[in-house]
Amino acid sequence: MTLTFRAIAEDEPGPKWSALFAQYWPSYRNWWLREGATARPTYLECRRAIRTYMPAMAPLWEELCELAGGGDLEARFLSFYCPPPYLSGCSQAIWPGDTPLLVRNYDYAPEAFDAVVLKTNWMGRQVIGMSDGMFGLVDGMNDAGLAVSLTFGGRRSVGEGFGVPLILRYVLQTCTTTAEAGEVLARIPCHMSYNVTVIDAARHFLTAYLAPDRTATLTHAAVATNHQERVEWSSHARFTATVERERFLLQQLTLHPTGRDRFIAAFMRPPLYSTAFTEGFGTLYTAAYMPAERLVRYHWPGVAWPKSFDRFIEDSVSLSMPNI
16 A cells, blocks of 8 residues: 655645645544534534633634534534544654654554644644644644654543644644643543653653543653553553563663664664554654754655755655555
C-alpha cells in the first residue's frame, strides 16, 4: 500500500481547509455514526462543552463549523466531544541531550489516517502539526517552540470528555510554555486514557497521564508508550509490546545515551518501529520536534521530510508501507 503525506499551509480557515474537510468528511461521518447519532452528544451539549473548557477556541470552532457547511452533525464532530472510542499505539521520548528534542512514532491504521501536515496561523498563533479530523492534532508545535505528542494510555475506560487530538490543538493555540500546557492538560476532561508529552524551547518537559475516570497526573517522565504508571490492560500491553518499548527507550536514555541523529534513528528500528499495519498498529511515521530551531522532521527509513515556520513547502511524499 502506498501512503501519500501532504503538506498544506493556510493561515486562516478558508478554501484549502474546506476542501480537505469535504474530502475526508464521508469517512469521518461513517465513523462518527457507527453507534448511531443518538450515541453522540447533541449540538448544544457540544457547544456548552467547548465554551466551558476551551472558551478561547470557541470562535474558531464556530468558524470551522460554518466552513464545513453549518450542519448539526458536522459541528458535533468538530467539537471532538465524547467521540467513539479509538485506540492507537505510539512511542515517544525526550532526548537526554542539552537541546530540546521530542521524538515520536505514530502507530495507527493507515486507512483511518489523514496523512496531512497542516501549517496554520489560527488565532494569531502559528502551528505545524499532523492533522486528525481536520481540527485536532496527534502531534505538533507552535511558533513559541512548544511541542506536544500523544500515545494511547492502555486503559479500557471511556467517559465524558474531549478526544485528545482537540486537546493538543487547544494547547498549541493557547500555550507557550510547558507549565502553561500542564495547567490546561490537568483541567480539560479527556474521554479516554492518553499520555501527552510536552516540551518547550527552554527544554522544560512533562508527560501528562490523562484519563476519564480519575484526575490527570503530571509527571517528569521522559518516555511514554501505551500504559501509564503501570499496566492495566494486560492483553493490549502484550499485543503492543508497550513494556518492552518503554524499557528499550529508558535504556537509550540512561544506559546507552547517543547523539541526536542516532536517537532519532532508533525509532525506525524494532522494537519501536512496528509493521503491524494489518492490525492497525503499524508505524506510519516518526516525527522529531526541535523546539529551539522551530523545526520538525518527519522520518521513514531512508527518507526525511523537514518542515519549519521559516521554510514550509507545500509538497507531498509518497511511501510504500510494508506488510499491508
